[in-house]
Amino acid sequence: MIRSVLFAxxxxxxxxxxxSVLGGGAGALAAQHLLVPMDRDQANHLRAYGLTxxxxxxxxxxxxxxxxxxxxxLLPDTEGVRREAAxxxxxxxxxEGGELARIRARIQNENMEAVPLETAPRVAIxxxxxxxxxxxxxxxxxxxxxxxxxxxxDGEVLEGRLNDFDWxxxxxxxxxxxxSKFFLTYAxxxxxxxxxxxxxEMARRFGHPDVPELKRAVAERIRSFVVEGGFLFAMCSATExxxxxxxxxxxxxxxxxxxGRSPDPDASERMDWDRALAFQGADIQTSASINAFSDIDSHxxxxxxxxxxxxxxxxxxxxxxxxxxxxxxxxxxxxxxxFYGLTTAFRADRLKPGATILAREGNRVKYLTGMAGxxxxxxxxxxxxxxxxxxxxxxxxxxxxxxxSPGYRLILNNILFPAAKPTPLKT
Amino acid sequence: MRSFCTPTASAPVSVAxxxxxxxxxxLSVLVxxxxxxxxxxxxxxxxxxxxxxxxxxxxxxxxxxxLPADVVALLENxxxxxxxxxxxxxxxxxxxxxxxxxWIQLLALSRGVPGEWVGASARAVLKSHxxxxxxxxxxxxxxxxxxxAAADSDPGVDPSGTGGEPSISIAxxxxxxxxxxxxxxSEAGGxxxxxxxxxxxxxxxxxxxxxRLARHxxxxxxxxxxxLSILEELVVRRPSHPVAPEARxxxxxxxxxxxxxxxxxxxxxxxxxx
Numbered sequence: 001m002i003r004s005v006l007f008a009x010x011x012x013x014x015x016x017x018x019x020s021v022l023g024g025g026a027g028a029l030a031a032q033h034l035l036v037p038m039d040r041d042q043a044n045h046l047r048a049y050g051l052t053x054x055x056x057x058x059x060x061x062x063x064x065x066x067x068x069x070x071x072x073x074l075l076p077d078t079e080g081v082r083r084e085a086a087x088x089x090x091x092x093x094x095x096e097g098g099e100l101a102r103i104r105a106r107i108q109n110e111n112m113e114a115v116p117l118e119t120a121p122r123v124a125i126x127x128x129x130x131x132x133x134x135x136x137x138x139x140x141x142x143x144x145x146x147x148x149x150x151x152x153x154d155g156e157v158l159e160g161r162l163n164d165f166d167w168x169x170x171x172x173x174x175x176x177x178x179x180s181k182f183f184l185t186y187a188x189x190x191x192x193x194x195x196x197x198x199x200x201e202m203a204r205r206f207g208h209p210d211v212p213e214l215k216r217a218v219a220e221r222i223r224s225f226v227v228e229g230g231f232l233f234a235m236c237s238a239t240e241x242x243x244x245x246x247x248x249x250x251x252x253x254x255x256x257x258x259x260g261r262s263p264d265p266d267a268s269e270r271m272d273w274d275r276a277l278a279f280q281g282a283d284i285q286t287s288a289s290i291n292a293f294s295d296i297d298s299h300x301x302x303x304x305x306x307x308x309x310x311x312x313x314x315x316x317x318x319x320x321x322x323x324x325x326x327x328x329x330x331x332x333x334x335x336x337x338x339f340y341g342l343t344t345a346f347r348a349d350r351l352k353p354g355a356t357i358l359a360r361e362g363n364r365v366k367y368l369t370g371m372a373g374x375x376x377x378x379x380x381x382x383x384x385x386x387x388x389x390x391x392x393x394x395x396x397x398x399x400x401x402x403x404x405s406p407g408y409r410l411i412l413n414n415i416l417f418p419a420a421k422p423t424p425l426k427t
Numbered sequence: 428m429r430s431f432c433t434p435t436a437s438a439p440v441s442v443a444x445x446x447x448x449x450x451x452x453x454l455s456v457l458v459x460x461x462x463x464x465x466x467x468x469x470x471x472x473x474x475x476x477x478x479x480x481x482x483x484x485x486x487x488x489x490x491x492x493x494l495p496a497d498v499v500a501l502l503e504n505x506x507x508x509x510x511x512x513x514x515x516x517x518x519x520x521x522x523x524x525x526x527x528x529x530w531i532q533l534l535a536l537s538r539g540v541p542g543e544w545v546g547a548s549a550r551a552v553l554k555s556h557x558x559x560x561x562x563x564x565x566x567x568x569x570x571x572x573x574x575x576a577a578a579d580s581d582p583g584v585d586p587s588g589t590g591g592e593p594s595i596s597i598a599x600x601x602x603x604x605x606x607x608x609x610x611x612x613s614e615a616g617g618x619x620x621x622x623x624x625x626x627x628x629x630x631x632x633x634x635x636x637x638x639r640l641a642r643h644x645x646x647x648x649x650x651x652x653x654x655l656s657i658l659e660e661l662v663v664r665r666p667s668h669p670v671a672p673e674a675r676x677x678x679x680x681x682x683x684x685x686x687x688x689x690x691x692x693x694x695x696x697x698x699x700x701x
Contacts (some may be wrong), residue, residue: 086666087659202459400676 029078031094033066034085035103038070039332044403047088048073049352049412050145055081056419057120057148059115064327066319067112071330071413073113080271084400088146089403091383115327121166121231121418123149126157126173126222126238129199135396137235137384141411144399154202157218162225166418171237172342172383174293175219175245178258179317180237180342181302182373186392187228199236203286210259212252214246221275227373233414236341237381240296243276244284255288277377278370279350294374299362309338309388310361312366327417328369329358333406338366340390341383359410365412378414385410441446464486464538492517495530499553503546511549512537529555532606532671535632544570548603560611567604598623600628605636617643625642634668641674645647645681655681659688 014123036048052073060081063074075081095103109116125139129151142149152161163168174180175306186192196211203214219242226232229379234242238247244253251270253262257320263286264270274278282294291302300306314334319326338345338361345364351357352370358378359367369378384390386397386409402408486659493501493514501511515537519530529552547570555563574597584664605619623636637657644654658678662671 055674083663086663088661088677089672175534 021418027353030125031096033095033100034075034077034081034092035069035095036073036075036085036090036092038072040070041091041403042404043091044089045332045409046145046399046403046412047139049409049416050147051075051081051084051090052416053070053115053120053145053147053419054084056117056173056417059351062117064115064330064416065103065107065125066115066323066326066330067110067307067316067331068107068114068411069144070332073117074100088142089171097160111316111319113323113326114281115323116421117419119166119419120203122164122167123167123169123415124152124162125146125149125169125171125262126153127151127171128153128173128195130194134153135398136171137408138171138233138411140384140397140399141408142415145415147412147415152350154199154214154218155205157221158206160221160228162221162230165230167231167415168225169223170222170232170234170242173215173238173241175208175215176248176254176258177215177239177245177252178213178222178293179184181293183257184289184291184302195378196243210268212254212259216245216249217247218397220249224322225370226277226375229374231375231414231418232377233380233411234377235380235411236383237293237343239278239346239381240343243279243296244271246275246292247271247273248284249275253284253286255286257288257305276352277372278351278355278368278379279346282350291344296346298347298349299340301340301342301344307344309340309344309360310336311337312361312364314359314367315357316411323420324376324417325356325369327420328367328410328413331409331414332380332404334404336385336410337388339382339385339388339407345381346379378417379412380414464488469538492521495553495556499549502533503551506544508537508545526556528604528609529603532599533570536603540596540599542599544574547619549602550609552603555607555610563607564604564611564615567600567607570602571597571600592660596627596630598627599633602632605639613643621643624660628660628664634665634670636662636676637676638674640672641677645677645686651681651684651686655686657689 009411014247021364038045038048038051042048052062052064052075058074061076062076064070064075074095075092075303082092084090087117100326104114106112125142127136127139138150150167151163155160160387168305172180175360176384177199179199180373181190199214203209203211206214206217208214208217222242223246248267248271250265250272252259252261253271254263255268256262263284265286267284267286268282271282271284272367279296282296284294292300299309312335314329314331315331316334317323318328332348345361345366346368348357348360348363348365351365351368353367355370357365357368360364367378369376369379384397384400386405387394390397399405399408453668477539477590492498495518498511498514501514504511512534515530517536519527522530533545533548535554535583536548540688546565551563551566551570553563554560601619602621605616605623608616608619618641620640622632623632624640627633638661641654641657644650644657647654655678658659658674658681661668661674662678665671
C-alpha cells in the first residue's frame with residue numbers, strides 16, 4: 001500500500017507541468033502519450049495491466065483502445081510512467097499528436113473503441129487463510145502484475161466487508177461445503193484436516209449447523225455484492241459451486257460426510273435456479289464416491305468419463321455496441337489452449353439465457369459473463385491457464401516464464417474492466 | 428591447443444610469405460632467438476615478431492587456438508596486435524566459463540584504447556590465468572593509477588567520465604580490473620564496478636557492471652537498498668538490454684524481501700528506441 005501511494009506521488013510529480021523527481025531529463029524527450037501495444041510486439045502483456053492500473057490509481061488518465069493492436073492502452077507520457085514501464089519490462093511507444101489523430105480516426109472507422117479508464121478498482125480475493133498464493137491463478141496474476149489486493153474469507157464476507165471493494169475474485173472454493181470432494185483421495189492428509197477444522201470453527205462462530213450451511217450463507221452475501229453493483233470474477237470450481245449453493249437453498253445436495261445427512265434423492269428437481277447467476281437445469285451429482293458436483297462441468301476431470309482438453313476460441317464483439325464483453329476478450333491470440341480445473345468448462349445447455357458467451361469450444365463454454373442487478377459476474381473455467389493439468393502439490397507456475405500468456409490476460413482484462421466506468425456506489 | 432612453441436605440421440597458420448607453425452618457420456625463429464640469447468619468454472615474442480615481419484595475418488577457422496601466452500605476446504606488440512585480437516577472440520571461445528571472463532573483458536578492452544593499456548592488461552590477465560591472481564590485480568591497479576595520472580596531460584582520456592566528451596573510456600579497464608579482482612577480493616571488484624556505475628553510466632560496460640554490483644550489494648542487508656536502486660537505474664537506463672530481464676527479476680526478489688531503494692545516482696529518461 002505504501003508503495004502504491006509513493007507511486008501515485010511519483011506519477012503526479014512526473015506529469016507534464018509538474019516537478020520531475022527523476023532529475024536529469026537528458027534522455028528521450030517526452031511525447032504527449034505513450035502507447036502500450038498489446039499485440040505480439042508487447043514484451044510483457046501481464047505487467048502492462050499492472051502499469052495501467054497504477055497509472056489510473058495515481059490519478060492520471062488512461063484509455064483502453066479496444067481491438068486496436070490487441071487491446072492497447074494509451075497512457076500519459078510522463079517520466080514517472082516511462083520509468084515504471086522500464087522497471088516492469090513493459091513495451092511502450094511515444095505517440096505524437098499527429099499519430100494519435102490517425103489512431104483515433106482508425107478507431108472511429110473500424111470495429112474499435114477508446115474507453116476511458118477512470119477509477120482503479122479496489123480488489124478483494126476470497127481465499128482461505130494460510131493458502132499458498134501459488135495455488136490460485138488470479139493471485140498469481142495480481143502479484144506478477146503488481147496490482148494491489150486484499151484477501152477476505154468467510155468471516156469478512158459475513159461481516160459485510162465486501163462493501164469495501166469493487167471487485168471480488170473467488171478462489172477455487174467449493175461453496176457446496178463438500179471440500180471439493182477431496183475426501184475421496186486425500187482423506188487423512190493434514191491439510192484437508194486443517195481445512196475441515198477451520199471451516200467447522202467458522203460455521204460455529206456464525207451459528208450455522210454445518211459447513212454447507214455456512215457456505216450457502218457466504219454465497220448469498222456474494223450474490224448480494226453483485227446485485228448491489230459489485231464485479232465478481234470466479235474461476236474453476238467456484239463458478240459451478242457458487243450457483244449450486246445459491247440454487248440449493250431449500251434442498252440438501254451434499255454428501256453425508258459434509259453434514260451427517262444423506263442428500264435429497266430428488267435434489268436435481270428441487271433446485272431453485274432463479275437464485276443462480278449463470279446456470280440452470282443441471283443434474284446434481286450427490287454421490288459421495290464421484291468427484292464431480294453436477295453436469296454443469298463439461299470435462300468431469302476427476303471421473304472415469306473425463307473429457308480431453310482442446311482449445312477455446314474467443315468471440316469478437318462490436319467494440320462500440322458491446323464494450324463490456326469486448327473488454328473481457330481483448331487479447332493478442334484468439335485461440336487459446338484449454339486447461340483443466342475441478343470445473344474446466346461449462347455445458348452450453350446449462351447456461352441461463354442472459355449469459356453472454358465470451359469463449360467456447362464447440363458446445364463447451366469456457367468463459368462467460370452476465371449481469372445481476374446493478375453488478376456483473378464473469379466465470380472462467382479451469383484452474384491455471386499455463387498449467388493444463390495442475391495437481392495439488394505441484395510447483396507454482398512461474399509467470400516470468402509466461403509474460404505473454406493469453407490465458408492469464410483474460411483474468412487481467414477483468415481487473416481493468418471495472419475501471420472503465422465510475423465506481424458504483426454501494427450501500 | 429596449438430602453440431607457437433609447439434610446431435605442428437598439420438595446423439599451419441596462414442600467414443603470407445611464411446608458415447610459422449611449420450617446422451622450417453619455427454626453427455628459423457628458434458635459431459634467431461638462440462643467437463640473440465633469448466630465454467623462453469622472449470622467444471615467444473620473437474615468434475610473434477617474425478609473424479608480423481612475414482606480413483599480414485589471417486586465421487583459418489579449423490586451426491586450434493593459440494596458447495594464452497602466445498596471444499599475450501601478440502597483443503603486447505603494436506605490429507601484431509590486430510592478429511592478437513583475432514587470436515584472443517578464438518581463445519576466449521575455448522576456455523571454460525570460470526577462466527574465460529578476464530579474457531573476454533580483455534577482448535572488449537583491446538580496441539579503441541592506447542596500446543600500452545592492452546599490453547599491460549594482457550600481461551595481468553595472463554598472470555591471473557596462471558594462478559598469480561593477487562599479482563595480476565596489483566598489476567592492473569598499477570595500470571589504472573598510471574592511466575589516471577596521465578589523464579591530466581592527455582585530453583583524450585577522462586578517467587571520471589564526467590569531464591566532457593573523452594574519446595577514450597577507461598570503463599573497459601575498470602571492468603577488466605573488476606574481473607581480475609573477483610577471485611582475490613570481491614570487495615575490490617565491487618568498488619571497481621561502482622566506479623563504472625557512478626562515472627560511466629553510458630558506457631557499454633555499465634549494464635553488466637551494474638548487475639554484478641547490485642548482486643554484490645543485495646547480499647549484504649545494509650547495502651541492499653543501494654543494490655536495489657542500482658538495479659532500477661539499470662532497467663530504466665537500458666530497458667531493452669539483454670541483462671534487463673535478470674535485473675527486473677532480481678528487483679522483484681528484493682522487493683519481495685522488503686528491500687526499499689536507497690541512495691543511487693539519479694537516472695535519466697530511458698531511451699525507448701534502444
